[in-house]
Amino acid sequence: MRNLDPINYVSTAIHSSDVNRIFGATWQLLGAASRLTRRGDYIAAEIAGNKVFAVMTKDGIRAFRNVCRHRGARLLPEGSGRCTTIRCPYHQWVWREDGSLLNVPWWGDDPDFNKSDWSLDTVELCEWRGFLFIALAPEMPLADQLGALASEIESEPIERYQWVQEERLVFDANWKIYTDNFVEGYHIPGIHPAFHSAIEFEKFETTAHEGMVKMTAPPREGLFYRGKWLWMWPNWTLSLFDGGMNTSRINPINHHQTELIYNFYFEDVSEDNASKRAKVIADNLAVIREDFEVCVATQKNYESGGYRPGPLSPRHEAGVAYFQQKLRDAGGQ
Ligand code: FES
Ligand SMILES: [Fe+2]
Secondary structure (H helix, E strand, O other), rough: EOOOOOOOHOOHHHHHHHHHHHOOOOEEEEEEHHHHOOOOOEEEEOOOOEEEEEEEOEEEEEEEOOOOOOOOOOOOEEEEEEOOEEEEEOOOOOOOOOOOEEOOOOOOOOOOOOOHOOOOOOEEEEEEEOOOEOOOOOOOOOOHOOOOOHHOOOOOOOOHOOOEEEEEEEEEOOHHHHHHHOOOOOHHHHHHHHHOOOOHHHHHHEEEEEEEEEOOOOOOOOOEEEEEEEEEEEEEEEEEEOOEEEEEEEEEOOOOEEEEEEEEEEOOOOOOHHHHHHHHHHHHHHHHOOEEEEEHHHHHHHHHHHOOEEEOOOOOOHHHHHHHHHHHHHHOO
């Protein structure tokens, strides 16, 4: 197998096509449903530039485009919070929690204007094992997209892990460069020396099927990871560590900038355990950040025209080959 042609990581036209064909057509991890418990609690996020939010209403969680129907302003700031009504900051139009337009101030006489014509646009929402997923125009049911993950973590008590913290990390490389990096352990000796010495690298294994790349390695004494790292098509990850797990969503900001939205979950959320949790999170983030420099430099080499596609390791880069084949199957690469 050969690596993808670098044009796929640097072209704005291919990026636009990725946004439509992949990010517009798949379920995207929004976060823990437990973060929306009280009426008005919301999470606002971007899916490859498309602003969306989910809000708890008296009838359960609803999800909408975070786009004002008047002149297109953003309704709720990105992140999480609580609102009573949904008020556009621009000209103060107000919507109810069900998306219906409630109030249009200072409008003037207009016999053709009907508030009922200007409800918020909805997006699809689905909950799976405590995770909220949203989709703009999903091509398949969430369960089909999740593929092999459901049976892989069937016996893992993820509902017992409580959401503790979200972290957003931004770096200058295409989302596919970061994904290529995440789905192989080949770079662990070179890029993560401390992590390398904490696992039995000779026993590192990678398998890929049904929308999931699974990487495992027996941890040595003292490693916080539990030795299993999962990536799911098209752009999210789940890794197990002692007493909990993290998830991440790999979200493109544009064709050469990416954000990771990491969330950390723990079984023991007691005050006594706070410093231990903080250390696990800090150690996780340190390993994650070690990947950025090599991804940024690779992006520059792809942009320069100085790279021709090289070969992929049968022993260690099956996940890269799998991800890149999924990209080809989605069309456009
Ligand atoms: S753009 Fe939102 S009220 Fe005008
Ligand atoms: Fe890495």
